[in-house]
Amino acid sequence: MGRRNKSDCCSVHLSVMNRRGFLKNSSAGFGWLAFAGLLGGQVQAATKKPLPQFVAPVKNVIFCFMDGGPSHVDTFDPKPALKIHEGKAIGKEAVSKRSQSNASRVWLGSPWKFQQRGESGLWVSDLFPHLASIADELCVVRSLVGELPLHGQQNLLLHTGRIIGQAPSMGAWVSYGLGTENNNLPAYVVLNNDWVPNGGLENFGSSFLPATHQATQVRAKGKPVDNIQPADPLSLQKRKLALLAEQDLAFATQASEASPIESAIANYETAFRMQTLVPEVADISHEPLHIQREYGVDSKDEHQHYYATQTLRARRLVEAGVRFVEITCPSFDSNNSPWDQHGLLKQNHEKNAWITEQSIAALILDLKRRGLLDETLVVWAGEMGRTPHTPKVTSTCGRDHHVNGYSLFMAGGGLKGGMTFGETDEFGNSVVEHPLTIHDIHATILHQLGINHEDLIFRHGGRDHRLTDVHGHVIREILS
Template sequence: MKSLRKHSTCCSGHLPVVNRRGFLKHTSAGFGWLALAGLLGEQTQAQAATKENRPHHAAKVKNVIFCFMDGGPSHVDTFDPKPALKKHEGKPIGEGAVSKRSQSSAGRVWLGSPWKFQQRGESGLWVSDLFPKLASVADELCVVRSMVGELPLHGQQNLLLHTGRIIGQAPSMGAWVSYGLGTENQNLPAYVVLNNDWVPNGGLENFGSSFLPATHQATMVRAKGIPVDNIKPSDSLALQQRKLALLAEQDRAFAVQASTASPIESAIANYETAFRMQTLVPKISDISGEPLHIQRAYGVDSKDEHQHYYATQALRARRLVEAGVRFVEITCPSFDSNNSPWDQHGLLKKNHEKNARITEQSVAALITDLKLRGLLDETLVVWAGEMGRTPHTPKVTPTCGRDHHVNGYSLFMAGGGFKGGTTFGETDEFGNSVIIDPLSIHDIHATILHQLGVDHEALTFRHGGRDHRLTDVHGHVIKDILS
């Protein structure tokens, strides 16, 4: 095998012994950067990040918490009241209501909501009885009722929601935020997914970095058991440093011969981040020191294990943004082996209520907690599924449900400079299609980036011969929903 590096030899033909100073010099690009190099290196890295990750304009927010409601919560049962559905329940929808972008046919019948809607808070925002806890923070919610998707398929819509592409093969929103702004805490990654032990439709591409450097992909923190594998070292600090120094030198030597060194450098950077995370991640993940009234508010004390774990992750989300993590995503627990928990084709009432019970108390507590700590103005909470659900069903029965629907659905933002207690856009009287101010997920992405101080058209990465961006060639900032 050809030598990776030329060395001078002594008369015996053996390589000379490397002294301590030489060792430090040769290993300074990885874990071998010990002592003074380690102290100065992090300062240099932070300074470089500040220069490279400067916002395009003054930022309104520093962090995003994305509460992903996988499977598609029903818009007409949550934030978009439609009295006409109950009035015409059981009547055929007719040819005029059929759409290729929803599961529909002329013989299907309208289905009213099992829950009543009430106006909540000082703003009078309409919220269903399905969400009594979220109703208590209605004045903080900015509800968009006019979202339009592309395909009524979970995998494609999940990828669209996360990456801006129905085919994936592109960085996730969190990865773009990490790439554009970096982390506020060099001991933690910029992008963390608080997972609940399953992978949504669309796969890990939902959380990946794709063609961006691998340092920007999500760090997974699980709800059950040890939050992050191998976060606690089995070796002493000195032995670990020696092992990592050797690993870094081998990686750099390989990078010399590789066609491109960037993936290898990204791997080294990930090792370094993991090394620094060893102390902070277990500390942040451990919520036992939180006051009991805070834990109860989130629902950590729930006897329902799914609610307990979701509440634990929501409380961790607050702790992570306090520590400087830019983008945090929380996934929903699956209580019936369905990796699309809100996907109720049948048993709509039973299972939507189960999902609401698991998640909404924690989301409401998170919004309240952030506000009490003075963090809601600088933290944006996003609540969204990948689609809505049909306002019609094949047949009205006690166990009927709703099918996939992308012609019109809802999501909300709280904090982060969005107008609380307001709605934007409108669907028709049945909630079947958008009639006023249709928006795509590209518009939401553009607006989120804008609040973070990033111009979505200027945040680009050269790949495959052209400049790519989260919003592709689409998207506009929705100024009307910003305060």
């Protein structure tokens, strides 16, 4: 950089001698980064971001994303009529635009038996033996209705509330609404398993919200986060960050909108602080061996091992104060929609169940033992269900895309356990009682976090936006 003359220096000082300039100049360069610690409150005041409106039962959310669409009629929604009528044509009356269907398709019964589990008698299939063992903790919603039987659109709907994307993800909204409990960690973390789902990174993005609210991705294999280990001594890092802050500050004084620059500064500081804590939280080697075995970390199946690792990390992250953690499924056959079984239903649904359900059951039990389940909401959901019919019944047949009625479950977080809500018809083909949309699920999650979904808004493009758009209601029947 060229040397400034005296008059240049004076003009610069005059242009920045506001609160930002005062903080920067009074703190010897690197102290300017402390301003990022004040940034959350400043942005909240500027955007009139709502605070929790009551004492919320939930502090954290763990979202177990079952990408591809687990079959509702093979997991939590038993339909004996399917076995009775297996191989018979479904007929015109069963055809729906919200599923891959035509009148010549035939009903397909479940290859797994259902049993009533626990004291509640909740129906769970033999596909999920570990989840069946904790049935009394599960709140199963059986009446979800989607919009389009396409992975990308339904993934975006599940994550952002819109099939076209271009909106913040649920985790980003939670981060925006509540911030983080731990300034050394981001509020929103995605524990990824080395691939990007249909719909792309918009599923985890912040869109028009400040960039500080997008997901930080932590991978299963290798280094959890790139460049998390410092390449420079601490003193040199501080000097580099001070220079970046100074340059960003100078740019912000000339920009028409300073918030993106402020977000960049806040991200610099978060990344600096993460250097110590992220490796510590991601390292599960010091967890007791019996806990690691309970999650399945000791599995010889690499996919189950890595999923178990990520699930155990999820518990450690919420303990450390991360607001919203999402866990994606690993792909064992290069399918970036792992539960998408158009063929080989029995073989590949069993593989997916083997990889994931032990770890999720262990997570719920572990949270409960530690007294964290009441304040942590665990959500298990795919973007859609699967058709109760198939083109032809064979030993290798499967089920296709279905959004006319499907299931998810939640656990903890102030919800009733051992219950179901909503109902599909005798074939599991369409909803006949309490139809719900993903907006209703979003509204309920936000409510449990202490936020009225109608008040969590952000002004963009000339109108107010919210996660639930103009839809959604709290499902009060499932609240304890």
